[in-house]
Amino acid sequence: MDTRDRDNDCPFDAEAIRSSEFAGTDHFAAIYNVAPIVPGHSLVVPREHLTSLLDLDPSRQAGFFGFARHVTRFLLAEFSATGFDWIIQDGQDAGQTVCHLHLHVIPRWKGDLPEPGDWYTRLRLPLGETGNGPVDSRARTRLSEEKLQTVVTTLAGRIRAWAS
Structure with missing residues (x-):
């Protein structure tokens, strides 16, 4: 399948x-x-719909990472985080479970894990061993639709105010 074709089952399509x-x-x-x-x-x-970072047109790469930088700065301020992880799992062997390019932006705080680098060793551990499971695990606790909408509405309003 051409990775640029829309995938009707993709959770990240429009x-x-x-x-x-x-x-x-x-x-x-x-x-x-x-x-x-x-x-x-x-x-x-x-x-x-792109499966891999390598499929992203070079003319759009700066836009992708520039937008990610903007979002990251906002999340750092909004959640009073002191650091962040950017993670792209590109390909099944790298742990990609959703075949649509996506960059995880994960705010971090001092002491959120026993060691700052422990994040990476926890990517593949089963749910019971970390309390969270793998980054893309469908077994992680999902937010209710109501909670998700509350968070999204709040963030949407705050990022608009923050950016202006």
Whole structure:
């Protein structure tokens, strides 16, 4: 399948992400993770269905990472975070479970894990061993639709105010 074709089952295609989108451009969207690992855990996704970062047109790469930088700065301020992780799992062997390019933006705080680098070793541990499970695990606790909408509406209003 051409990775640029729309995948009707993709949870990140336009219609599917509207309810969790809190910021966007013509080409990219920031969505709140329906099963966040920590408060603020969000995703930056292209609106075009692309499977891999390598499929992103070079003319759009600066826009993707520029938008991700903008979203990250906002999340750092909004959640009083002191650091962040950016994670792209590109390909099944890298742990990608949703075949649509997405960048995890995960706010971090001092002491949120026993060691700052422990994040990486926890990516593949089963749910019971970390309390959270793998980054893209469908087994993680999902926010209720009501809670998700409350968070998204709040973030959407605050990022508009923050950006102006």
